[in-house]
Amino acid sequence: MIVYADNAATTAVSEAALAAMLPCLGEIYGNPSSLHTPGQRAAELLEEARGGFARHLGARPREIYFTSGGSESDNQALRSAAALGARKGKRHIVSTAFEHHAVLHTLEALEKEGFSVTLLDIPPDGVVTAEQVRAALRPETCLVSVMFANNEIGTIQPIADIGAVCREAGVLFHTDAVQAAGHLPIDVEAMHIDLLSLSAHKFHGPKGAGMLYARQGVALQPLIYGGAQERGRRAGTENLAAIRGAAAAFQEACRSMAEEAAALTALRDRLIAGLTAIPHTVLNGDPRRRLPGNVNVCIEGIEGESLLLMLDDAGIAASSGSACTSGSLDPSHVLLALGRPHEVAHGSLRLSLSRYNRPEEVDHILETVPRVVSYLRSISPVWDELERGARPHLI
Amino acid sequence: MALYSEKVMDHFRNPRNVGKLDHPDGVGEVGNAKCGDIMRIYLQVDPDTQVITDVKFNTFGCGSAIATSSMATEMIKGKTLSQALELSNKAVVEALDGLPAHKIHCSVLAEEAVRAAVRDYCDRRGIAYGDELRCAGHCDTCGHC
Numbered sequence: 001m002i003v004y005a006d007n008a009a010t011t012a013v014s015e016a017a018l019a020a021m022l023p024c025l026g027e028i029y030g031n032p033s034s035l036h037t038p039g040q041r042a043a044e045l046l047e048e049a050r051g052g053f054a055r056h057l058g059a060r061p062r063e064i065y066f067t068s069g070g071s072e073s074d075n076q077a078l079r080s081a082a083a084l085g086a087r088k089g090k091r092h093i094v095s096t097a098f099e100h101h102a103v104l105h106t107l108e109a110l111e112k113e114g115f116s117v118t119l120l121d122i123p124p125d126g127v128v129t130a131e132q133v134r135a136a137l138r139p140e141t142c143l144v145s146v147m148f149a150n151n152e153i154g155t156i157q158p159i160a161d162i163g164a165v166c167r168e169a170g171v172l173f174h175t176d177a178v179q180a181a182g183h184l185p186i187d188v189e190a191m192h193i194d195l196l197s198l199s200a201h202k203f204h205g206p207k208g209a210g211m212l213y214a215r216q217g218v219a220l221q222p223l224i225y226g227g228a229q230e231r232g233r234r235a236g237t238e239n240l241a242a243i244r245g246a247a248a249a250f251q252e253a254c255r256s257m258a259e260e261a262a263a264l265t266a267l268r269d270r271l272i273a274g275l276t277a278i279p280h281t282v283l284n285g286d287p288r289r290r291l292p293g294n295v296n297v298c299i300e301g302i303e304g305e306s307l308l309l310m311l312d313d314a315g316i317a318a319s320s321g322s323a324c325t326s327g328s329l330d331p332s333h334v335l336l337a338l339g340r341p342h343e344v345a346h347g348s349l350r351l352s353l354s355r356y357n358r359p360e361e362v363d364h365i366l367e368t369v370p371r372v373v374s375y376l377r378s379i380s381p382v383w384d385e386l387e388r389g390a391r392p393h394l395i
Numbered sequence: 396m397a398l399y400s401e402k403v404m405d406h407f408r409n410p411r412n413v414g415k416l417d418h419p420d421g422v423g424e425v426g427n428a429k430c431g432d433i434m435r436i437y438l439q440v441d442p443d444t445q446v447i448t449d450v451k452f453n454t455f456g457c458g459s460a461i462a463t464s465s466m467a468t469e470m471i472k473g474k475t476l477s478q479a480l481e482l483s484n485k486a487v488v489e490a491l492d493g494l495p496a497h498k499i500h501c502s503v504l505a506e507e508a509v510r511a512a513v514r515d516y517c518d519r520r521g522i523a524y525g526d527e528l529r530c531a532g533h534c535d536t537c538g539h540c
Contacts, residue, residue, distance in 0.1 A: 303431055305457035309407060323431045324457035324498075331431065343428035379413050380455040381435040382428050391428075 003316045003361040007293060008151055008179060008352035013245065014204035020248035021206060024241035032238055033227065042240055049247035056254040057196070058187040059213050065220065065230045066243050069210035070178040071102040072223065073197030076212055078106045078145060080221040081172045081195060082115055085142020094136045095145040096120045096128050097337040103145055103176055122337040126155035126285035130165045143172045148180035152321055152334040152350060153285035154294025156184065163192030172218065178202055182253030183261070183291055194218050200246030203253040204354070209242035260355050264292035267353055267362050271295045274366040278373055282395045284338060284348065293353035298340055300395050301383030302347045302376040310372045316365055321348040343382070344394050399458060400492035406462035411469045414451045421519065423511025426504050432456030434464050434508040440516055445476045459498040466490050467505035476513050480527070482506060
């Protein structure tokens, strides 16, 4: 049995998305910027896709900009808001310590360019509050950027409340909705969102397709200069196949959202109950205010990469926040921001489900993980010390 | 997984000499749980010939940490203590058909674990040794130690 439980990393392209893409890789090859009939046919399809995104987000089509993905959208949103702020002499940005690196690293770059950044601390439940945001605002704050849902621990942030605080203070509000889009209801008007990033491959669309919503009146600054595509804000001939696939996947995800969320929540809660029954294992993030498909636990006495390799041998594709899987010497910044000690953060396991996961796959995970954990603990000197009392249990 | 060679995966999946010795003559532990890897090596040594008659390991760490522990213990089993001290991390890497660049650290840890176990054996027996047996600090690459 092959169980793909890494849907927060990427998802399988849905049949509907693939069907929408194929004609654009075949007979519909015109350039949407061309005046002739093949070009105008492509332009129609492009605008149809734009309209679809606008409808499901409560936005207007002219507020939708297609990009190459979540990272580009985040970069452009932050840089645009920063540039608008700088023009008014406002050079302070509020964000959180557990944002995606597409946000954190852009903020680091902006800091080098003279902006000051306040990163909000993450409460133990993994949910920041609108009050935290309000308290961090200064007269010179030009932007607040808070992710809709965290990519590692899945916790959902109070976006509407934060949006209201920002609107009241007259500060632009960006949300990285890469993990939330297609999985949670989003209404940019009701939630007072000025800028929103999403990425198609997180909701069964293709990779290389993203979208940036920018409320009318929020002028985007191009990252890529060239032609007049995307109202002059994002040059380059549009990747129509990917954009069509993204729009089809988004429509499908939005239509089946409630039903899928209910099914996934049931599977998720079974996984959480089963995994936290392993001794010295804790759930990361609030058990309820989290994405329907996200499970993230820390398991004491073992290291995440060896766990992933053994799960892979058992047909289970998962992920971890251990240093060895992050490619750096430190474990996940999200788990550290949540207050997990290094030695505990190294033993994290993230399982992220999608509509394609079946209940029997959850059974397979729940049979396999405890077996693998007890094997790895049996060869772990850390577990040996924990059991002998030579090292205190941290969880 | 393409990250590791077949050899590494074999030693990860079927580690040699995994376990503990009830009455070891020397135990060496290196690494730091904060950094995500700890290796502990147990030695049984024939006091007359100084031959390592048995060796076991326990490792907390990634796939390559477990595989390098397995390979290093294989390479010193049946060898004399001085031969074991000649084991270099390079030799372990070569025997495993290579490691990704960011995993070379694990092989250094294996070399240091062997050295720490031999040092412990010498300490227990009151055998004098020189600087070559002291911690070279090579595993201190993570800033947490």
